[in-house]
Amino acid sequence: AERETMLLQEMEPSDLYIFFTKVGKFMQTIAPIIKWLILALISLIAFSMRIFSVIRYESIIHEFDPWFNYRSTQYLTHEGFYNFFNWFDAESWYPLGRVVGGTVYPGIMSTAAIIHWTLKALLIPVDIRNVCVFLAPVFSAFTAISTYFLTKQVTKRSEAGLLGALFVALCPSYISRSVAGSYDNEAVAIFALVNTFYLWIKAADTGSILWAVACSFQYGYMVAAWGGYSFIINIIPIFVLATIYLGKFSKKVYVAYSVFYPLANMIAIQIPFVGFQAVKSSEHLASHGVFFVLQAYMVYLYLQDHLSKQQLKTMGITLIYVAGILCLFGFTTLMVLGITKWGGRSLTLLDPTYAKKYIPIVASVSEHQATTWSQYFFDLQGLMFFAPVGFWLCCKNVNNGKIFMGIYGILSIYFSCVMIRLLLVMAPAVCILAAIGASGVIRKVSKEIRVFFGPERDSSGQTKTKFPCEVSFAGLGVVFIMLVYYVLHSTYVSSEAYANPTVILSSRLPNGGKIIIDDYREAYYWLRMNTPPDTKIMSWWDYGYQLTGLANRTVLVDNNTWNNTHIATVGMAMSSPEPEAYEICKMLDVDYVLVIFGGYAYYSSDDISKFLWMVRIGGGVYPHIREVDYYGDHQYRTDAQASETMKNCLMYKLCYYRFGEVYTAHGQPAGYDTVRNAVIGKKDFKLEYFTEAFTSERWIVRIYKVNKRSNRYPGMKPRLGDYSETLKPTYEKFNAKFQRSNQNYQLTYFKPIQITY
Amino acid sequence: LRNIKQRFLEQEGIVHSFIESYKANTPHKLKMMDSFIAFTAILVVLQIGYYMIIARHPFEAFLAGIFTPLGAMLFTISLRVIINPDNREEYNTKRAIQAVAEYLIAFLIMCLCALNYMRQITSFQ
Numbered sequence: 062a063e064r065e066t067m068l069l070q071e072m073e074p075s076d077l078y079i080f081f082t083k084v085g086k087f088m089q090t091i092a093p094i095i096k097w098l099i100l101a102l103i104s105l106i107a108f109s110m111r112i113f114s115v116i117r118y119e120s121i122i123h124e125f126d127p128w129f130n131y132r133s134t135q136y137l138t139h140e141g142f143y144n145f146f147n148w149f150d151a152e153s154w155y156p157l158g159r160v161v162g163g164t165v166y167p168g169i170m171s172t173a174a175i176i177h178w179t180l181k182a183l184l185i186p187v188d189i190r191n192v193c194v195f196l197a198p199v200f201s202a203f204t205a206i207s208t209y210f211l212t213k214q215v216t217k218r219s220e221a222g223l224l225g226a227l228f229v230a231l232c233p234s235y236i237s238r239s240v241a242g243s244y245d246n247e248a249v250a251i252f253a254l255v256n257t258f259y260l261w262i263k264a265a266d267t268g269s270i271l272w273a274v275a276c277s278f279q280y281g282y283m284v285a286a287w288g289g290y291s292f293i294i295n296i297i298p299i300f301v302l303a304t305i306y307l308g309k310f311s312k313k314v315y316v317a318y319s320v321f322y323p324l325a326n327m328i329a330i331q332i333p334f335v336g337f338q339a340v341k342s343s344e345h346l347a348s349h350g351v352f353f354v355l356q357a358y359m360v361y362l363y364l365q366d367h368l369s370k371q372q373l374k375t376m377g378i379t380l381i382y383v384a385g386i387l388c389l390f391g392f393t394t395l396m397v398l399g400i401t402k403w404g405g406r407s408l409t410l411l412d413p414t415y416a417k418k419y420i421p422i423v424a425s426v427s428e429h430q431a432t433t434w435s436q437y438f439f440d441l442q443g444l445m446f447f448a449p450v451g452f453w454l455c456c457k458n459v460n461n462g463k464i465f466m467g468i469y470g471i472l473s474i475y476f477s478c479v480m481i482r483l484l485l486v487m488a489p490a491v492c493i494l495a496a497i498g499a500s501g502v503i504r505k506v507s508k509e510i511r512v513f514f515g516p517e518r519d520s521s522g523q524t525k526t527k528f529p530c531e532v533s534f535a536g537l538g539v540v541f542i543m544l545v546y547y548v549l550h551s552t553y554v555s556s557e558a559y560a561n562p563t564v565i566l567s568s569r570l571p572n573g574g575k576i577i578i579d580d581y582r583e584a585y586y587w588l589r590m591n592t593p594p595d596t597k598i599m600s601w602w603d604y605g606y607q608l609t610g611l612a613n614r615t616v617l618v619d620n621n622t623w624n625n626t627h628i629a630t631v632g633m634a635m636s637s638p639e640p641e642a643y644e645i646c647k648m649l650d651v652d653y654v655l656v657i658f659g660g661y662a663y664y665s666s667d668d669i670s671k672f673l674w675m676v677r678i679g680g681g682v683y684p685h686i687r688e689v690d691y692y693g694d695h696q697y698r699t700d701a702q703a704s705e706t707m708k709n710c711l712m713y714k715l716c717y718y719r720f721g722e723v724y725t726a727h728g729q730p731a732g733y734d735t736v737r738n739a740v741i742g743k744k745d746f747k748l749e750y751f752t753e754a755f756t757s758e759r760w761i762v763r764i765y766k767v768n769k770r771s772n773r774y775p776g777m778k779p780r781l782g783d784y785s786e787t788l789k790p791t792y793e794k795f796n797a798k799f800q801r802s803n804q805n806y807q808l809t810y811f812k813p814i815q816i817t818y
Numbered sequence: 819l820r821n822i823k824q825r826f827l828e829q830e831g832i833v834h835s836f837i838e839s840y841k842a843n844t845p846h847k848l849k850m851m852d853s854f855i856a857f858t859a860i861l862v863v864l865q866i867g868y869y870m871i872i873a874r875h876p877f878e879a880f881l882a883g884i885f886t887p888l889g890a891m892l893f894t895i896s897l898r899v900i901i902n903p904d905n906r907e908e909y910n911t912k913r914a915i916q917a918v919a920e921y922l923i924a925f926l927i928m929c930l931c932a933l934n935y936m937r938q939i940t941s942f943q
Contacts, residue, residue, distance in 0.1 A: 268909065270896055270920035274927060312908055316896040320924055323889035327931040330881055331938065337877060359895075366904060367839040368832060379829070 078514055099223055100209060104202035107230035110551065111198040112241045113560035118577070120194045120242070123562040125603060125620050127244035128610030131193050133161065134170045134244075138177055138189050145170070146333065152615045153605060154624065155597050155649065163333045164623065168286030169249050172196065197239040197248035204252040204489075205230040211259040212493050214266065215455075215462030218500065225496035229255075231551040232492055234440035234484045237559045247485055250287030255489050257283055257293055258469070264321070265300075265461045268313025273320035280321075281328030284335055291344040292486060294329075296472060297321070298351035300465050305358060309459060315359055322352050343396055350388055357384035410479055428482035439554065440484055441491055443547035448491045450498030470494050502540055509533040564607065566664070578662065584655075584762035585611035587755050592653065599646065600655040601635070601668055601675065602628055608655070617649060625682065632679030635672070635712045636686055642711040643750035646767050653754065654765045658716040660734035660741075661725055661760035667736065672712050673697055700739035708743045715765055717741050718748055723760075851898045858891040878939045882932050889928040897921045 088095070114123070122131045137145040146162040153159050177192045205226040212225035229235060238247040260276035284290045301318050304310045326348075329339045339345055361380060437445065452470055455463040473487040513530045526533070566578040588598070589612045597615045598608055605619020618628050634645040646654070659667035668675075673688065680686040691710075693703040699713065707713060721732040721744025732741045751765040844852070865883040874880070900909050900917040 268900070269912065270893070270900075270917065270924050274920070274924050312899050312905055316899055319892040319896050323885050323892055324924065324928060324931070327882075327885050327889065327928060327935070330878075330885075331931065331935060333938075337881070340881065364836065367836050367843065 075514075075516075078516065081514070096219055096223065100206060100226060103205050103209075103223070103226045103230050106227075107202045107205045108198045110231060110555050111201060111236060111239060112195075113556050114562050115194065115241045117560065118562055118565050118567075120191055121562055121564060122190070122193060122244055122610070123240070123242040123564065124245075125563070125606050127193075127242070129606040129620065130169055130244050130246075131190070132606075132610045133165065134173045134193055135189060137170050137174045142171075153609055153619045153621075154627065155615050155617045157624065157627065159621065159623070164621070166246055166286055166288065166334055167332070168253075168282060168284075169196070169244070169246055171285070172249055173244075193244045194242050197243055197245075198241050200249050200252045201230065201235065201239045204235075204255055207252060207255045207259055208489060208493060211255055211262065212496050214259060214262050215466055215493070216497055216500070220503075221496050221500035224500050225493045228444060228492035228496055228547075229489055231548060232441070232444070232488045233551055233554040233559070235488045236551065236555045237440070238485050240555070240559055242562055246287040247289075250283060250289060251485065251489065253279060253283035253286050254289070254293065254486070258465070261297060261317070261321070262462045262465055264317040265314050265465075268311070268316045270316065270320050273317045274324060276317075277321050277324035277328060280325045281331070284329045285332050289486060290329075292472075292476075294325070294345055295347045296465075296469060298347045299472070300468055301351050301355060303464055303468055304461065305355075307459065307464065309461070309464065310358075312362075314461065315355060318352075318355060322348065346392055346395070350392055353384065353388055357381065410476055429480050432478055432481050432484060436481060436484070439558075440488070442550045443543040444491050444495040446543065447495035447498035447502075449494075450502060451494030451496065452498075454497050454501045455494070466490070466493060466497070499540060499544070502536065506533045506536045506540075510537070564611075568663075578664075578759060578761070580662075580757035580759055580761035581607070582611065584755060584757045584764060588612040588614055588653070588764065591755075596652045597650055598653045598655055599631060599634065599649065599651040601631070601657075601671065603671070604655065604657070617651065625678070629679045629682035632675040633683050633686060635668075635675050636679055636691070636710045638709045639711055639714060639748070639750055643767070646750075647770075651767055654711075654715060654751065654767065656712065656715045656763050656765075658760055658763055659736050660716070660720065661723065663735045664759075664761055665736045667716075667761070668712060669699060669716055670736070675712070698739065699734060699737055699741055701742045703742045713743070714746065714748060715751065715763060717743070718746075718753060718763075718765075720760075721745055845903070848898055848902065851894055855891050855894050855898075858887040858894070861887040862891070876939060878935065882935050886928060886932045890925065893921055893924050893928070 122128055133145070133148075136148060140148075146167070148161045150159045150161045173189070173192050173196055176196070177187065177189050180187045180192075208229040209219075209222040209226040211222075213219055213222035216222075235251060238245065239251070257276060257279045260272060260279050264272035264276050280290070280293060283293060297318070301314060304314050326339050326345075329335050330337075340349070357380060441448075448470070452467060455467045455470075470490045473483070473490045477483045477487040509526050509528070510530070510533050513526050513533070517525060564581050566580075567575055568578065569575055585608065588596070588608075592614065594613075595615065597617065598612075599617050600608065602618040602620055602622055605616045605621075608614060608616045609619065618624075618631050622628060630645065630649070634642045634649075637645065657667045658669065659665055660669070673691070676686060676688050676691055680688060690706040691697065691704060693707060699707065699717075703713075717732075717734075720734075720741060724731050725733050725735050730740055732744050733739070734741055748765070750768050752768055753763070754766040755764040756762070862884060865880065865887070868883075869880045897917055899905060900912060901914045
């Protein structure tokens with residue numbers, strides 16, 4: 062009877078409930094062990110998800126850029142740090158050379174070299190190639206651990222941290238840039254990025270000088286590793302401004318930024334590639350500006366302790382107006398006068414149409430195109446649905462970490478819309494927000510289930526749940542299924558889409574078996590074995606790093622693309638008729654020309670597909686090359702309707718030489734281009750100035766030798782670049798004398814075959 | 819015009835009252851730190867003046883010369899914020915000796931960076 066009069070009644074707890082509470086208490090005692098076990102398993106997953114290509118093919122460096130990093134690392138391990146920072150590479154950008162020491166981010170090479178030397182010192186010798194190939198998976202495991210700490214610092218809960226670590230370990234866009242073999246800057250840079258953010262939030266939360274020093278060290282490592290460090294040096298000042306604006310400013314944030322700012326700039330200046338840009342480039346202006354504003358604001362806060370309210374008001378307003386106007390005026394002047402410069406890629410971030418109009422090289426890179434919706438879903442899948450939930454949870458009960466995550470999320474999502482390659486910077490942000498969202502949902506739902514099964518009842522005998530119990534179970538089930546599908550999707554994507562070494566291709570036979578297409582390495586090794594060591598090779602810039610890495614020969618242009626005019630000259634050579642292309646080759650001292658042709662092997666990313674970019678880049682510097690000349694029938698085509706300019710240019714001739722004799726597809730005549738799906742326009746032609754030196758097994762790589770000049774005969778007109786200026790008068794006198802004395806001889810025998818330009 | 823004169827006199831009065839309040843309320847230790855802060859600020863101004871008037875060529879020397887005293891100034895201000903008894907409610911768990919140790923570490927690293935930068939300049943030229 063007494064129980065029924067109570068408003069809040071308690072029933073006898075059921076046996077099931079007692080059992081589950083006992084289990085819960087036991088789990089709480091072993092929770093730390095389970096936490097570390099889960100974290101270790103997540104690191105293992107992160108590593109093993111990325112080694113599909115090593116298992117399928119072999120341990121080889123992928124793609125294009127990693128080959129240069131690998132060659133630099135080899136140089137570093139053989140020659141040491143001093144020679145590496147002073148290295149002048151004469152084997153690329155042929156007549157110009159490249160100052161590697163000053164134009165490279167040394168972070169990843171130094172990391173691989175130090176790991177290699179450390180393992181050697183511990184008597185575990187690991188070949189430098191294997192260190193480079195497996196560096197990215199190992200660092201992705203570190204990134205997962207770092208994300209755990211970052212999420213835990215933001216939400217103060219380990220469950221969100223573990224979910225964040227799992228999401229980052231499996232995120233497809235992060236996997237795409239950190240598979241085993243993809244030995245590129247992003248492999249270590251994403252770890253440095255997440256770690257810098259973790260240390261920054263720790264510094265802002267504790268206000269300790271030591272954490273801020275650690276953050277600036279990690280930032281220095283990021284500057285050494287990747288050009289994306291300008292994201293960090295902008296987001297931290299924006300965070301400081303946001304704390305001031307939202308009223309969450311505390312002296313701890315001031316201490317953190319004041320210690321971070323000078324040390325970060327000092328360490329950034331040490332890297333030769335960055336150097337003066339720390340103060341001279343517009344990308345760093347935000348950090349300097351916010352520094353001044355922060356000092357002014359701190360002075361204002363300090364004066365609050367010493368002046369009365371009225372005096373403070375007059376003084377404070379003057380101070381803030383003066384400081385603010387000075388800053389605004391100063392920085393606008395700096396930018397307008399051009400004293401500080403924006404980089405081309407940064408300008409593309411602010412105005413996405415900038416590169417297309419002014420810098421065709423930046424616009425032509427496939428990674429710089431705008432992102433599509435399907436790309437977002439492919440790279441994030443289930444996280445896309447939890448990230449807005451996490452963002453909303455970050456807006457409630459804000460602390461430093463949540464403000465930072467909100468800003469990081471918004472900025473990275475905006476920049477990822479501009480360029481595909483920036484999906485990578487967005488990946489950790491979305492993973493962390495999704496972890497916050499998913500763990501928030503699971504916590505609420507679990508609480509409802511606990512209350513439902515618990516002993517508390519309200520006045521009408523029902524449990525005090527906010528919504529019916531079926532909804533809670535359904536919510537839990539939906540979240541669980543989404544996470545399971547996320548894991549399955551990541552595994553599928555990592556296995557099918559991102560395990561492609563690009564140097565080795567493979568395809569399937571009709572009976573399901575696999576054939577390996579190893580044409581690239583076949584051709585590069587032919588070059589390595591059969592040409593003199595000082596051979597110069599002309600090819601499009603995509604293959605430059607691979608050529609210097611695998612074939613060990615000198616190239617004219619490579620993926621660094623630092624000299625647009627040189628690339629335009631190569632583009633002009635590829636798009637000119639054969640005699641003019643020959644003269645350009647002779648001027649550049651080229652021995653071999655290399656083209657990639659996919660028309661025989663259904664390989665669609667070959668040089669004919671890229672040819673219009675060669676024309677555009679060449680036409681940007683040499684105005685006589687016009688893109689419209691290469692269109693036949695208002696379209697880019699290579700069949701019978703192709704324009705005469707197209708059919709006579711060097712690229713056409715080198716790609717389709719003797720292709721008219723070959724049958725490629727069932728039921729089609731000879732010379733059927735399987736990629737363009739048409740029979741080529743000009744089939745029987747001979748090459749006058751080039752000789753075919755090597756064609757790989759499936760015609761993918763074709764190498765041509767540049768012929769020597771033919772012998773001279775008396776009375777021949779002088780040609781471009783034939784002789785030096787000092788010999789010119791002698792030669793002309795000689796010619797004139799011969800012409801006068803042998804005119805009849807010439808008229809009868811030599812006139813019909815005289816070569817004119 | 820009278821407005822501006824009145825404003826100016828007002829500001830001067832405010833500055834005087836601020837100086838009186840500062841002399842009265844600040845402990846001796848913090849005053850010594852403040853003098854060091856003022857000294858490093860003067861160093862920064864002197865460096866900028868040297869750069870503008872006398873010699874611009876080794877820009878690296880200018881950068882190192884700006885950031886080292888600036889860093890010293892900011893570290894000392896941060897230490898002052900941490901051990902200021904007015905900030906007790908924010909920094910109640912931090913011991914003063916720990917803050918001083920961290921300050922020394924930061925200072926040391928700043929000097930090491932400056933030294934390394936000087937070594938870089940001499941080895942380039």
